[in-house]
Amino acid sequence: MSGTTRDLTEASSTVDTSSFGDRRHLLTVSDLERPEIEQLLELTDTFVEVSNRAIPKVPALRGRTVVTLFFEDSTRTRLSFETAAKRLSADTMSFAVSSSSVNKGESVRDTIETIEAMGIDAVVVRHKSSGVPAQIAGWTNAAVINAGDGWHQHPTQALLDAYTLRSHLGSLDGVRISIVGDVKHSRVARSDIEVFTKLGAEVTLVAPPTLLPPSTAPWDVRVSHDFDSVVGSTDVCYLLRMQRERMTEALVPTLREYTAHYGLTSARADRLPDGALIMHPGPMNRGVEIAGEVADRPNAVITEQVANGVAVRMAVLFLVLGPGRASGAKNEISSNGAG
Amino acid sequence: MDASGEREADVVVADGRIVEVGPGLASQHAGAQVLDASGCLVSPGLVDLHTHLRQPGKEEAETIETGSRAAALGGYTAVLAMPNTTPAMDCAAVVREVLELGRSAPCDVHASGAITVERAGAALAPMAEMAELGVRIFTDDGTGVQDDRLMRRALEYSVGLGVTLAQHCEVSSLSEGTCMHEGEWSSRLGLPGQPAEAEELMVMRDIALARLTGARIHLLHLSTAGSVAMVAAAKASGLPVSAEAAPHHFTLTDECCKEYDATFKVHPPLRNAADVAALKAGLADGSIDAIATDHAPHAPEDKERPFDQAPPGMLGLEFALALAFTELVDGGAMSEADVLGTLSWKPAAIAQMVDHGGPVEAGHAANLCIVDPAARWTVDASGGASRSRNVPYVGRELRGKVRHTVLFGEPVVIGGEAQR
Numbered sequence: 001m002s003g004t005t006r007d008l009t010e011a012s013s014t015v016d017t018s019s020f021g022d023r024r025h026l027l028t029v030s031d032l033e034r035p036e037i038e039q040l041l042e043l044t045d046t047f048v049e050v051s052n053r054a055i056p057k058v059p060a061l062r063g064r065t066v067v068t069l070f071f072e073d074s075t076r077t078r079l080s081f082e083t084a085a086k087r088l089s090a091d092t093m094s095f096a097v098s099s100s101s102v103n104k105g106e107s108v109r110d111t112i113e114t115i116e117a118m119g120i121d122a123v124v125v126r127h128k129s130s131g132v133p134a135q136i137a138g139w140t141n142a143a144v145i146n147a148g149d150g151w152h153q154h155p156t157q158a159l160l161d162a163y164t165l166r167s168h169l170g171s172l173d174g175v176r177i178s179i180v181g182d183v184k185h186s187r188v189a190r191s192d193i194e195v196f197t198k199l200g201a202e203v204t205l206v207a208p209p210t211l212l213p214p215s216t217a218p219w220d221v222r223v224s225h226d227f228d229s230v231v232g233s234t235d236v237c238y239l240l241r242m243q244r245e246r247m248t249e250a251l252v253p254t255l256r257e258y259t260a261h262y263g264l265t266s267a268r269a270d271r272l273p274d275g276a277l278i279m280h281p282g283p284m285n286r287g288v289e290i291a292g293e294v295a296d297r298p299n300a301v302i303t304e305q306v307a308n309g310v311a312v313r314m315a316v317l318f319l320v321l322g323p324g325r326a327s328g329a330k331n332e333i334s335s336n337g338a339g
Numbered sequence: 340m341d342a343s344g345e346r347e348a349d350v351v352v353a354d355g356r357i358v359e360v361g362p363g364l365a366s367q368h369a370g371a372q373v374l375d376a377s378g379c380l381v382s383p384g385l386v387d388l389h390t391h392l393r394q395p396g397k398e399e400a401e402t403i404e405t406g407s408r409a410a411a412l413g414g415y416t417a418v419l420a421m422p423n424t425t426p427a428m429d430c431a432a433v434v435r436e437v438l439e440l441g442r443s444a445p446c447d448v449h450a451s452g453a454i455t456v457e458r459a460g461a462a463l464a465p466m467a468e469m470a471e472l473g474v475r476i477f478t479d480d481g482t483g484v485q486d487d488r489l490m491r492r493a494l495e496y497s498v499g500l501g502v503t504l505a506q507h508c509e510v511s512s513l514s515e516g517t518c519m520h521e522g523e524w525s526s527r528l529g530l531p532g533q534p535a536e537a538e539e540l541m542v543m544r545d546i547a548l549a550r551l552t553g554a555r556i557h558l559l560h561l562s563t564a565g566s567v568a569m570v571a572a573a574k575a576s577g578l579p580v581s582a583e584a585a586p587h588h589f590t591l592t593d594e595c596c597k598e599y600d601a602t603f604k605v606h607p608p609l610r611n612a613a614d615v616a617a618l619k620a621g622l623a624d625g626s627i628d629a630i631a632t633d634h635a636p637h638a639p640e641d642k643e644r645p646f647d648q649a650p651p652g653m654l655g656l657e658f659a660l661a662l663a664f665t666e667l668v669d670g671g672a673m674s675e676a677d678v679l680g681t682l683s684w685k686p687a688a689i690a691q692m693v694d695h696g697g698p699v700e701a702g703h704a705a706n707l708c709i710v711d712p713a714a715r716w717t718v719d720a721s722g723g724a725s726r727s728r729n730v731p732y733v734g735r736e737l738r739g740k741v742r743h744t745v746l747f748g749e750p751v752v753i754g755g756e757a758q759r
Binding site: 107108150151 | 521522523525526527528529530531532534598599640643644645646647648
């Protein structure tokens with residue numbers, strides 16, 4: 001028995017994945033209850049350990065094929081998923097819209113059916129329209145993982161954010177988290193709100209009314225339009241990316257005014273309580289939502305978020321494709337274990 | 340059953356017209372074709388003020404023939420074809436083409452005409468030449484006429500022609516780029532929503548312009564509680580305003596969009612439960628005159644596009660009557676006779692269709708809908724006679740099934756089967 005095989009067996013035997021149920025897809029964090037999220041984060045610990053090895057690779061998904069299907073460019077998220085799949089020994093394929101038939105008018109359904117015909121086990125989907133991963137899940141037998149759809153969801157971002165917070169704080173219970181900026185157009189915010197509150201955090205959305213969703217009733221959150229009144233009682237300050245096109249939509253008058261009222265300037269960062277953490281999903285607009293100097297402070301954990309992203313995505317891929325997911329995987333693991 | 344009430348009788352039809360109505364007539368007409376209407380309501384044929392037949396231009400989604408067959412199966416003897424075809428029905432030539440294609444249809448096909456050239460909202464379409472062909476309703480349906488001055492002129496001009504303008508009420512600056520109702524569900528789903536006010540602002544403006552011009556205006560597919568209240572107030576003040584509601588707007592809510600199934604995408608969008616309740620109350624108290632289907636076929640591949648990119652619209656012709664019985668009568672809001680009024684004689688009057696809407700009396704055109712009010716059925720996914728399958732009611736159990744439809748004396752539907 002090789003070391004990596006033993007580790008894998010440990011991973012699957014010591015981490016209870018049962019409450020993840022027979023979930024085949026990860027489309028939205030709305031489906032996940034607290035125990036499932038906690039188990040996923042525990043499983044992530046295992047894969048962080050794997051990632052820190054000299055040869056950061058286990059054979060858990062050997063022989064499985066994971067496709068990244070990105071209808072919208074996102075090099076960092078795609079690379080993170082591909083790295084995660086490779087560290088689990090899965091074969092990976094990358095399907096990018098700019099080099100594909102989608103630009104020739106092929107429908108999403110025809111695209112997924114074409115890819116599936118090549119023989120795939122999981123497809124990681126990014127699309128600029130909300131709901132596309134859910135639609136795709138109805139058209140394929142492969143596991144579908146949402147890597148970001150429109151303004152809707154980015155589940156693995158929220159999970160890696162929760163993992164990062166937990167690694168610093170131990171627990172999110174009672175932690176005061178301010179999510180600051182363009183919540184309205186943010187799939188990151190919609191996912192984070194749900195995961196953070198399910199884990200017991202107190203979430204406050206800080207934004208001008210134009211950058212909030214029309215209704216915040218679906219969530220257990222507080223809302224503030226006054227960053228200055230909130231910053232002193234913030235344990236975690238989560239900044240969202242401010243996109244320049246929002247100016248043309250009359251949502252804020254100028255970037256300068258936005259930064260003055262909702263940016264994490266050096267002065268505001270100084271008012272954060274001791275030990276408060278600063279987060280950002282990237283890519284950052286330094287000088288807009290976050291001062292360049294603030295992003296480089298020791299309590300800014302932005303690059304840690306990126307590093308944890310790989311391990312969280314390994315955990316997600318393992319859960320949707322690993323033991324018990326499909327007969328092929330189960331047989332492979334038991335035969336490895338017996339060898 | 341018609342506008343004057345309810346009675347049990349046989350109806351004798353010859354040469355396209357009703358010749359006699361009374362009890363025990365069957366035995367006096369040996370050899371005549373008999374349609375069994377036992378247990379059924381015999382109503383004037385239904386009249387749809389809002390049908391997208393898609394021809395010319397989108398024949399893969401629907402044709403005048405297939406849409407008319409769906410209409411006949413739904414109990415309709417007349418439909419008003421909406422002008423958002425390609426090319427648009429904005430001149431006599433296209434209107435004539437549609438009427439010509441409709442002549443062999445199993446339903447009386449009436450044409451609406453566009454208010455503006457190419458429905459572009461910039462210049463008045465030649466309304467008089469279309470009116471000469473029998474067009475009585477003009478609309479840019481699919482979009483509202485945004486320009487206040489142009490709408491005022493169109494209303495003034497319509498008075499001289501004795502026609503009615505119908506408006507798709509939606510202020511484009513608030514609705515552009517949106518794909519559902521703005522509220523809790525759009526917030527949760529991360530979809531751009533349009534507020535109820537996008538509709539209500541244009542309802543408000545058009546009521547004001549009706550007051551200014553004295554012209555008749557018909558407000559299409561109203562969807563919000565605020566719109567219903569404004570129409571009720573306008574009617575109370577004596578303005579010549581009429582309004583319609585679509586079956587999906589009194590049956591479904593924005594929550595239906597939660598699976599991102601674009602079958603539930605429609606303009607105006609499905610609203611919330613309070614709006615549904617207001618529409619039902621508005622139909623019951625007469626604030627809303629008519630139920631109109633907004634039957635809007637779309638090919639499956641178009642409805643499978645991402646929710647924000649898919650075209651809006653859903654089928655309605657074969658479901659409207661049963662939805663009305665199930666939601667409005669069984670829901671306790673209205674009687675069957677009142678529902679039939681909103682589906683037949685009231686829309687016939689709005690569209691000035693003299694051969695439709697009854698009454699079921701000797702001398703009148705024999706356009707009849709015979710419906711079994713006790714029949715229960717479950718909507719399947721086939722889409723019925725339509726070329727398209729965008730049905731948002733699949734799996735619902737409904738009450739009321741059309742047994743026969745008679746078009747100018749000809750039974751075009753017998754026992755629920757289309758005869759041509």
